[in-house]
Amino acid sequence: MKGSGRARESGQAYTEYALMLIFIALFVSSVLAVTGLDVSLTMCRVVVALNSTQQCGHYFQDDFANLSGWNIISGAWQAANGFLTGGPNEGRIFHNLSQSDYTINLKDVTLNQGNGYGVFFRASNTSAVNGYSFQYDPGYGSGGSFIMRKWVNGNELAPFAAVPAPAGFNWNQPNRQIQVVVKGNTFTAYVDGKKMVSGSDSTYPSGGIGLRTWDGTTFRTDNLTVDPAP
Amino acid sequence: MGIQDYYQTDLPKKPIRVRLYVMLAAVIVMVLLLGAIKLFQSDQAQYLLGTGTVAGIVVDESDRPLNAEIYVLGAGMINSHTDENGAFTVQGVPSGQRSVVVVMNGGGLEYPVTIATGATTDMGRLRFIGTRVPSK
Numbered sequence: 001m002k003g004s005g006r007a008r009e010s011g012q013a014y015t016e017y018a019l020m021l022i023f024i025a026l027f028v029s030s031v032l033a034v035t036g037l038d039v040s041l042t043m044c045r046v047v048v049a050l051n052s053t054q055q056c057g058h059y060f061q062d063d064f065a066n067l068s069g070w071n072i073i074s075g076a077w078q079a080a081n082g083f084l085t086g087g088p089n090e091g092r093i094f095h096n097l098s099q100s101d102y103t104i105n106l107k108d109v110t111l112n113q114g115n116g117y118g119v120f121f122r123a124s125n126t127s128a129v130n131g132y133s134f135q136y137d138p139g140y141g142s143g144g145s146f147i148m149r150k151w152v153n154g155n156e157l158a159p160f161a162a163v164p165a166p167a168g169f170n171w172n173q174p175n176r177q178i179q180v181v182v183k184g185n186t187f188t189a190y191v192d193g194k195k196m197v198s199g200s201d202s203t204y205p206s207g208g209i210g211l212r213t214w215d216g217t218t219f220r221t222d223n224l225t226v227d228p229a230p
Numbered sequence: 231m232g233i234q235d236y237y238q239t240d241l242p243k244k245p246i247r248v249r250l251y252v253m254l255a256a257v258i259v260m261v262l263l264l265g266a267i268k269l270f271q272s273d274q275a276q277y278l279l280g281t282g283t284v285a286g287i288v289v290d291e292s293d294r295p296l297n298a299e300i301y302v303l304g305a306g307m308i309n310s311h312t313d314e315n316g317a318f319t320v321q322g323v324p325s326g327q328r329s330v331v332v333v334m335n336g337g338g339l340e341y342p343v344t345i346a347t348g349a350t351t352d353m354g355r356l357r358f359i360g361t362r363v364p365s366k
Contacts, residue, residue: 030264
């Protein structure tokens with residue numbers, strides 16, 4: 001008599017199922033790592049796609065009640081009445097980020113005096129910074145320009161992107177909105193929603209953010225957020 | 231068939247179990263492959279492709295030698311400096327598209343260069359004009 005009464009195997013062992021799930025998870029994580037996708041951002045975007053009322057959160061946000069989230073390397077920086085003020089003289093202040101791609105938003109920025117201010121991105125080794133800066137720079141060239149520089153061991157290189165300001169641009173107009181989009185090898189800066197300068201470089205794939213003053217500059221900003229890059 | 235056949239524990243492999251093992255093996259291979267791709271994207275892996283040497287002389291606008299710092303970018307960062315004649319030689323640079331950065335007094339200029347494996351790439355005379363304060 002054959003095993004007609006023998007109990008049939010009902011399915012895979014739980015151990016085998018668990019192994020399968022673990023390796024699938026490893027595979028998906030590896031794909032995300034190789035493609036450079038942020039796992040938490042990817043999951044957030046899936047949620048947003050399913051429920052448009054949700055939004056992905058900020059990577060970083062500061063309304064400048066104090067400077068506890070910042071590493072002051074040099075210069076005069078102060079948080080007072082909800083504003084960050086910087087300058088005069090050479091000053092650099094940084095905040096680390098684990099993300100590689102992001103959008104920096106500076107709200108209500110006013111250049112009170114001097115030849116401009118800078119926004120660092122993909123910055124590392126902040127005591128002798130390697131990274132990039134966007135500079136709102138009335139002192140560059142004739143009439144001022146919007147420029148992007150690369151930094152090597154604390155030394156600023158000649159701009160790899162520079163666009164002269166439009167005729168009649170008021171550098172000291174209060175409450176400008178500054179946005180710097182950092183995505184892959186391409187970086188784009190906007191002033192009051194208008195694209196001012198864009199540049200490309202592949203030297204630094206990751207790093208945090210920062211702000212810069214130099215010479216007679218004093219400026220202030222009300223709020224800073226760092227959000228996922230579009 | 232006897233009782234011992236009914237309670238036989240070493241069941242023969244079923245086709246579905248073989249397919250599971252094949253799928254597991256395929257996933258393991260893919261994970262290892264993706265890990266290898268990630269490795270070769272790293273700066274350190276660039277050295278596996280071979281290295282070369284880059285050389286040059288840094289001078290000012292009057293052709294006088296300059297004492298400058300030299301950085302080679304594109305596969306991490308290699309630091310060197312010129313000698314009293316303004317000359318520099320940097321060995322062990324991963325082959326491929328790189329850039330040489332000349333720095334003086336807090337400002338610098340970047341020069342693209344292609345490094346050949348096992349060879350010296352002579353960049354010639356690099357005329358350096360200070361860039362420290364164009365933002366003034």
